[in-house]
Amino acid sequence: MARLPTVVAGALAATILAVLLASSGSAQQPGERTLTFIERNNLATFKLVDNPPRSREGGRLSLGDMFVFAQRLFDAANERRVGRLATTCTVIKRGSSDTAGFQCATSIRLRDGTIEAQGLSGFGQTSVRFAVVGGTQAYEGARGTFAASTSGRTSTDVIHLLP
Numbered sequence: 001m002a003r004l005p006t007v008v009a010g011a012l013a014a015t016i017l018a019v020l021l022a023s024s025g026s027a028q029q030p031g032e033r034t035l036t037f038i039e040r041n042n043l044a045t046f047k048l049v050d051n052p053p054r055s056r057e058g059g060r061l062s063l064g065d066m067f068v069f070a071q072r073l074f075d076a077a078n079e080r081r082v083g084r085l086a087t088t089c090t091v092i093k094r095g096s097s098d099t100a101g102f103q104c105a106t107s108i109r110l111r112d113g114t115i116e117a118q119g120l121s122g123f124g125q126t127s128v129r130f131a132v133v134g135g136t137q138a139y140e141g142a143r144g145t146f147a148a149s150t151s152g153r154t155s156t157d158v159i160h161l162l163p
Contacts, residue, residue, distance in 0.1 A: 031163050036076040037108075039085065039148075039155040045070045061100045065091040073108065078154065083110040085157070089121060098122075106130060106146065108159070113137030115159060117146035126150050132159060 049066040066088055073083040086107045093101030101122055108115040114137070119130030127149035135142035144161040 033161045035159040035161070037073040037082065037085075037157040037159075038076065038078040039071045039073060039157060040078070041071075041150070041153055041155060043072050059096050060094065061091045061097065062094055063091055067102070073110075073157070083108060085109075092120075104128070104130065108146075108157075110139075113139045115139045115142055115146070115161075117159075119146075132161065 046067070046069040049068060051062070051064045051066065053062055055062060055065075068088050069086075071085045071087075072081055073085055074080060075082050086109070087104055089102035089104040091100050092103050095101070099122070101120065104119060104121050106117045108117070113135055115132060115135045117130040117132045119128070121128045121130075127147065130146040132142050132144040132146055134140075139161070142161055144159065146157065146159050148155050148157045
């Protein structure tokens with residue numbers, strides 16, 4: 001009979017150890033990931049929404065005007081279509097298209113979910129950097145950075161996702 005408490009204690013310890021190992025092994029977050037996409041600038045859909053007051057100065061943007069554009073995304077080799085990017089930018093600082101300031105929101109739709117990014121920008125810049133603020137499906141709870149740079153006929157988008 002003296003052996004029974006030792007066997008029970010050993011079994012209990014083994015059970016607790018198995019539960020701890022199982023719970024820490026299968027529920028880990030994925031590590032950092034970097035996704036790279038190419039935009040073919042000649043395929044973009046682009047529209048300026050000139051909200052009141054209408055521009056009388058030829059090209060001056062007023063507060064509340066918007067740029068809306070959509071773009072197909074291709075893999076890093078620029079060979080295979082992998083998704084779509086849609087962006088809206090609202091003017092928050094008056095000026096020409098090169099000097100105005102914008103608040104932008106970007107949605108990147110991929111086969112396994114969407115990534116959402118937002119930030120401040122100016123279209124006179126050849127590169128932008130936004131915060132990744134969330135996503136859906138495989139990207140639920142995403143956080144990190146979205147950087148886009150334009151060179152010639154293409155733009156390169158690099159999304160760095162944190163664990």
